[in-house]
Amino acid sequence: xxxxxxxxxxxxxxxxxxxxxxxxxxxxxxxxxxxxxxxxxxxxxxxxxxxxxxxxxxxxxxxxxxxxxxxxxxxxxxxxxxxxxxxxxxxxxxxxxxxxxxxxxxxxxxxxxxxxxxxxxxxxxxxxxxxxxxxxxxxxxxxxxxxxxxxxxxxxxxxxxxxxxxxxxxxxxxxxxxxxxxxxxxxxxxxxxxxxxxxxxxxxxxxxxxxxxxxxxxxxxxxxxxxxxxxxxxxxxxxxxxxxxxxxxxxxxxxxxxxxxxxxxxxxxxxxxxxxxxxxxxxxxxxxxxxxxxxxxxx
Ligand SMILES: [Fe+2]
Numbered sequence: 001x002x003x004x005x006x007x008x009x010x011x012x013x014x015x016x017x018x019x020x021x022x023x024x025x026x027x028x029x030x031x032x033x034x035x036x037x038x039x040x041x042x043x044x045x046x047x048x049x050x051x052x053x054x055x056x057x058x059x060x061x062x063x064x065x066x067x068x069x070x071x072x073x074x075x076x077x078x079x080x081x082x083x084x085x086x087x088x089x090x091x092x093x094x095x096x097x098x099x100x101x102x103x104x105x106x107x108x109x110x111x112x113x114x115x116x117x118x119x120x121x122x123x124x125x126x127x128x129x130x131x132x133x134x135x136x137x138x139x140x141x142x143x144x145x146x147x148x149x150x151x152x153x154x155x156x157x158x159x160x161x162x163x164x165x166x167x168x169x170x171x172x173x174x175x176x177x178x179x180x181x182x183x184x185x186x187x188x189x190x191x192x193x194x195x196x197x198x199x200x201x202x203x204x205x206x207x208x209x210x211x212x213x214x215x216x217x218x219x220x221x222x223x224x225x226x227x228x229x230x231x232x233x234x235x236x237x238x239x240x241x242x243x244x245x246x247x248x249x250x251x252x253x254x255x256x257x258x259x260x261x262x263x264x265x266x267x268x269x270x271x272x273x274x275x276x277x278x279x280x281x282x283x284x285x286x287x288x289x290x291x292x293x294x295x296x297x298x299x
Pocket of ligand 1 (some may be wrong): 011
């Protein structure tokens with residue numbers, strides 16, 4: 001009997017770049033069924049005024065509505081350190097459920113301590129509709145989505161492989177920018193090395209969509225590369241370093257990097273799934289900053 005190979009599902013992917021944080025946000029959808037998902041949406045935050053805005057999230061929503069996409073999921077790859085997640089706001093607008101990796105409970109425990117949060121702060125991931133484990137899979141229309149546990153940048157990071165598109169967020173970056181830092185609490189360059197090998201083991205033609213880009217040497221910000229291009233040209237991976245070589249490269253670079261400007265603001269929101277702390281008696285939410293817990297890099 002003749003066996004006909006099913007062509008690889010190829011979702012339509014649209015990237016949205018946030019200039020303030022260099023973040024890439026994505027909407028992918030199955031053109032046959034017009035069902036889709038949002039990956040890593042940004043809620044705007046101005047730290048000087050402690051003001052929230054929904055400019056980025058509204059742009060995502062406009063695109064979804066204009067294209068006629070029915071949203072099945074709002075997905076986060078990890079609790080971000082550089083921006084607030086707009087998952088809750090988008091979920092309120094659309095009714096779509098929110099998911100993240102199941103190890104987020106470890107990140108919640110870690111940061112609960114750093115922020116000295118009250119005992120009743122839940123660290124069971126109940127702030128999300130679904131917690132995803134390594135190997136979990138689900139469908140968005142006809143596009144199969146599978147989850148690869150991808151720790152290193154954080155202990156909870158996951159990659160979403162949707163058909164031929166991998167949303168890797170902070171693991172590797174565009175080829176001229178290398179890989180993502182692994183020095184935040186719960187980060188590990190050893191774990192990141194292992195994660196990168198898993199991503200590089202995807203088919204060479206896999207489209208890779210990265211989480212951050214800041215442009216480089218006059219190049220405008222870009223978010224899409226491939227496994228083949230990464231293997232050949234990524235400045236941290238192109239020479240196929242062994243684990244020790246890679247880790248030294250990563251750790252030496254991390255030692256020079258300042259912490260993200262929004263990290264201490266963002267994590268307390270993102271470990272709540274993208275919600276501000278509960279309002280106080282005056283109806284306003286207050287953020288909490290631990291003083292002296294972190295030290296800036298030397299030099
Ligand atoms: Fe991140």
